[in-house]
Amino acid sequence: MMEDYDPTKLSSEEIFWRDHYKFFKDHGYTLRKRYDPDWIPSWITTSKDWLDCEDALPLRHYQILDATRTDGSLVVLKRLDIEIHENEIAMIKHLSSQTFSSNPRNHCVPILEVINPPEGSHTAFLVMPCLFDVDFPSFETMGEAVGFFKQVFEGLLYMHENHIVHGDCKSDNIMADTACLFDSPPHPWKRRMKRDFSGRVSNPTSRTLKPVKYFLLDFGLSQAYRSEDAPFLRKPPWGGDRTVPEHLAPDASPCDPFAVDVYCLGNYLRQSFLDGWDGVHRSTPQGFEFMRELITDMVHKDPIKRPTMSDVAARFDVIVGRLGNRKLRSPVIPSDHRYGLFETAAHWSKQLVRMARRIPAIPRI
Secondary structure, three states, X not given: OHHHOOOOOOOHHHHHHHHOHHHHHHOOEEEOHHHOOOOOOHHHOOOOOHHHOHHHOOOOEOOEEEEEEOOOOEEEEEEEEOOOOHHHHHHHHHHOOHHHHOOOOOOEOOOOEXXXXXXXXXXXXXXXXXXXXXXXXXXXXXHHHHHHHHHHHHHHHHHHHXXXXXXXXXXXXXXXXXHHHOOOOEOOOOOOEEOOOOOEOOOOOXXXXXXXXEEEOOOOOOEEOOHHHOOOOEOOOOOOOOOOHHHHOOOOOOEOHHHHHHHHHHHHHHHHHHHOOOOOOOOOEOOOHHHHHHHHHHOOOOHHHOOOHHHHHHHHHHHHHOOOHHHHOOEOOEOOXXXXXXXXXXXXXXXXXXXXXXXXXXXXX
């Protein structure tokens, strides 16, 4: 409860990070001021309310913390117990190899560094770029959302072509490098504020003008197979999506993990762009019925009747080919909102300028 929160005190999870402050500093990463062993809360020596201070923000997840690299770039550190997460570290190194990282179809989050455990510890650290939710900031046009669909289909297809199952395709494991859309990077945990809390972030630049890349992340449940191991089977359950039909049967038998990936990605898209989230009051965008048939097939109860990711990508290309320029440049409007005359005029004025400049409706990386 917020009323019980004392911002001057670190939780046990935060103390872990404080105790590693110098360790990260020696590796070229500076944690937030809150985790400096010499930290004095900034609001104590100023007239500021603690709610307006960056160093009052608590840790959101014990396993993850943002930091600043010596070159000034914002990164995310993820702690992993090497005895528990040995598979994830091995998979990350595999996906970060030159063969994978050099391929533009690869949308696995790049690992900037793997920091080995300090002496006497079993905790290693992954260093990743700081990413944000796919819908932050909101999509401006249908074409921008289509560009997202294309990238996420391409990314999972690339993994499947290399006989790798992601294993946990859900909303918080698909993210975007959207910091470039702002004049100053947003704070990872309070996105409307600049990272240093010097003010609110700027209005974002359009993804149409500054295309962003989308990434798959969290490979703790990923698994690589050999082509000769077909048919590929894996005993359920796994992953964060608890609605996978194959996993719901009592004493569920081993099933095709690639078909499960297709279901989970389709279910994420269904919830985000078509039907909303069960039990969650959250507005979904209008106008994506053109994706209905494909997504419905992706979440078919019978895994044999689901398309493969190769089929998904091919069918998606056909769908996109049928979308006209007007549809692609149309605004993405939440279902609980209606565009007024001024908003409509402002939107299409911008689109006419972009068409005149021959800026593609679907952003190209």
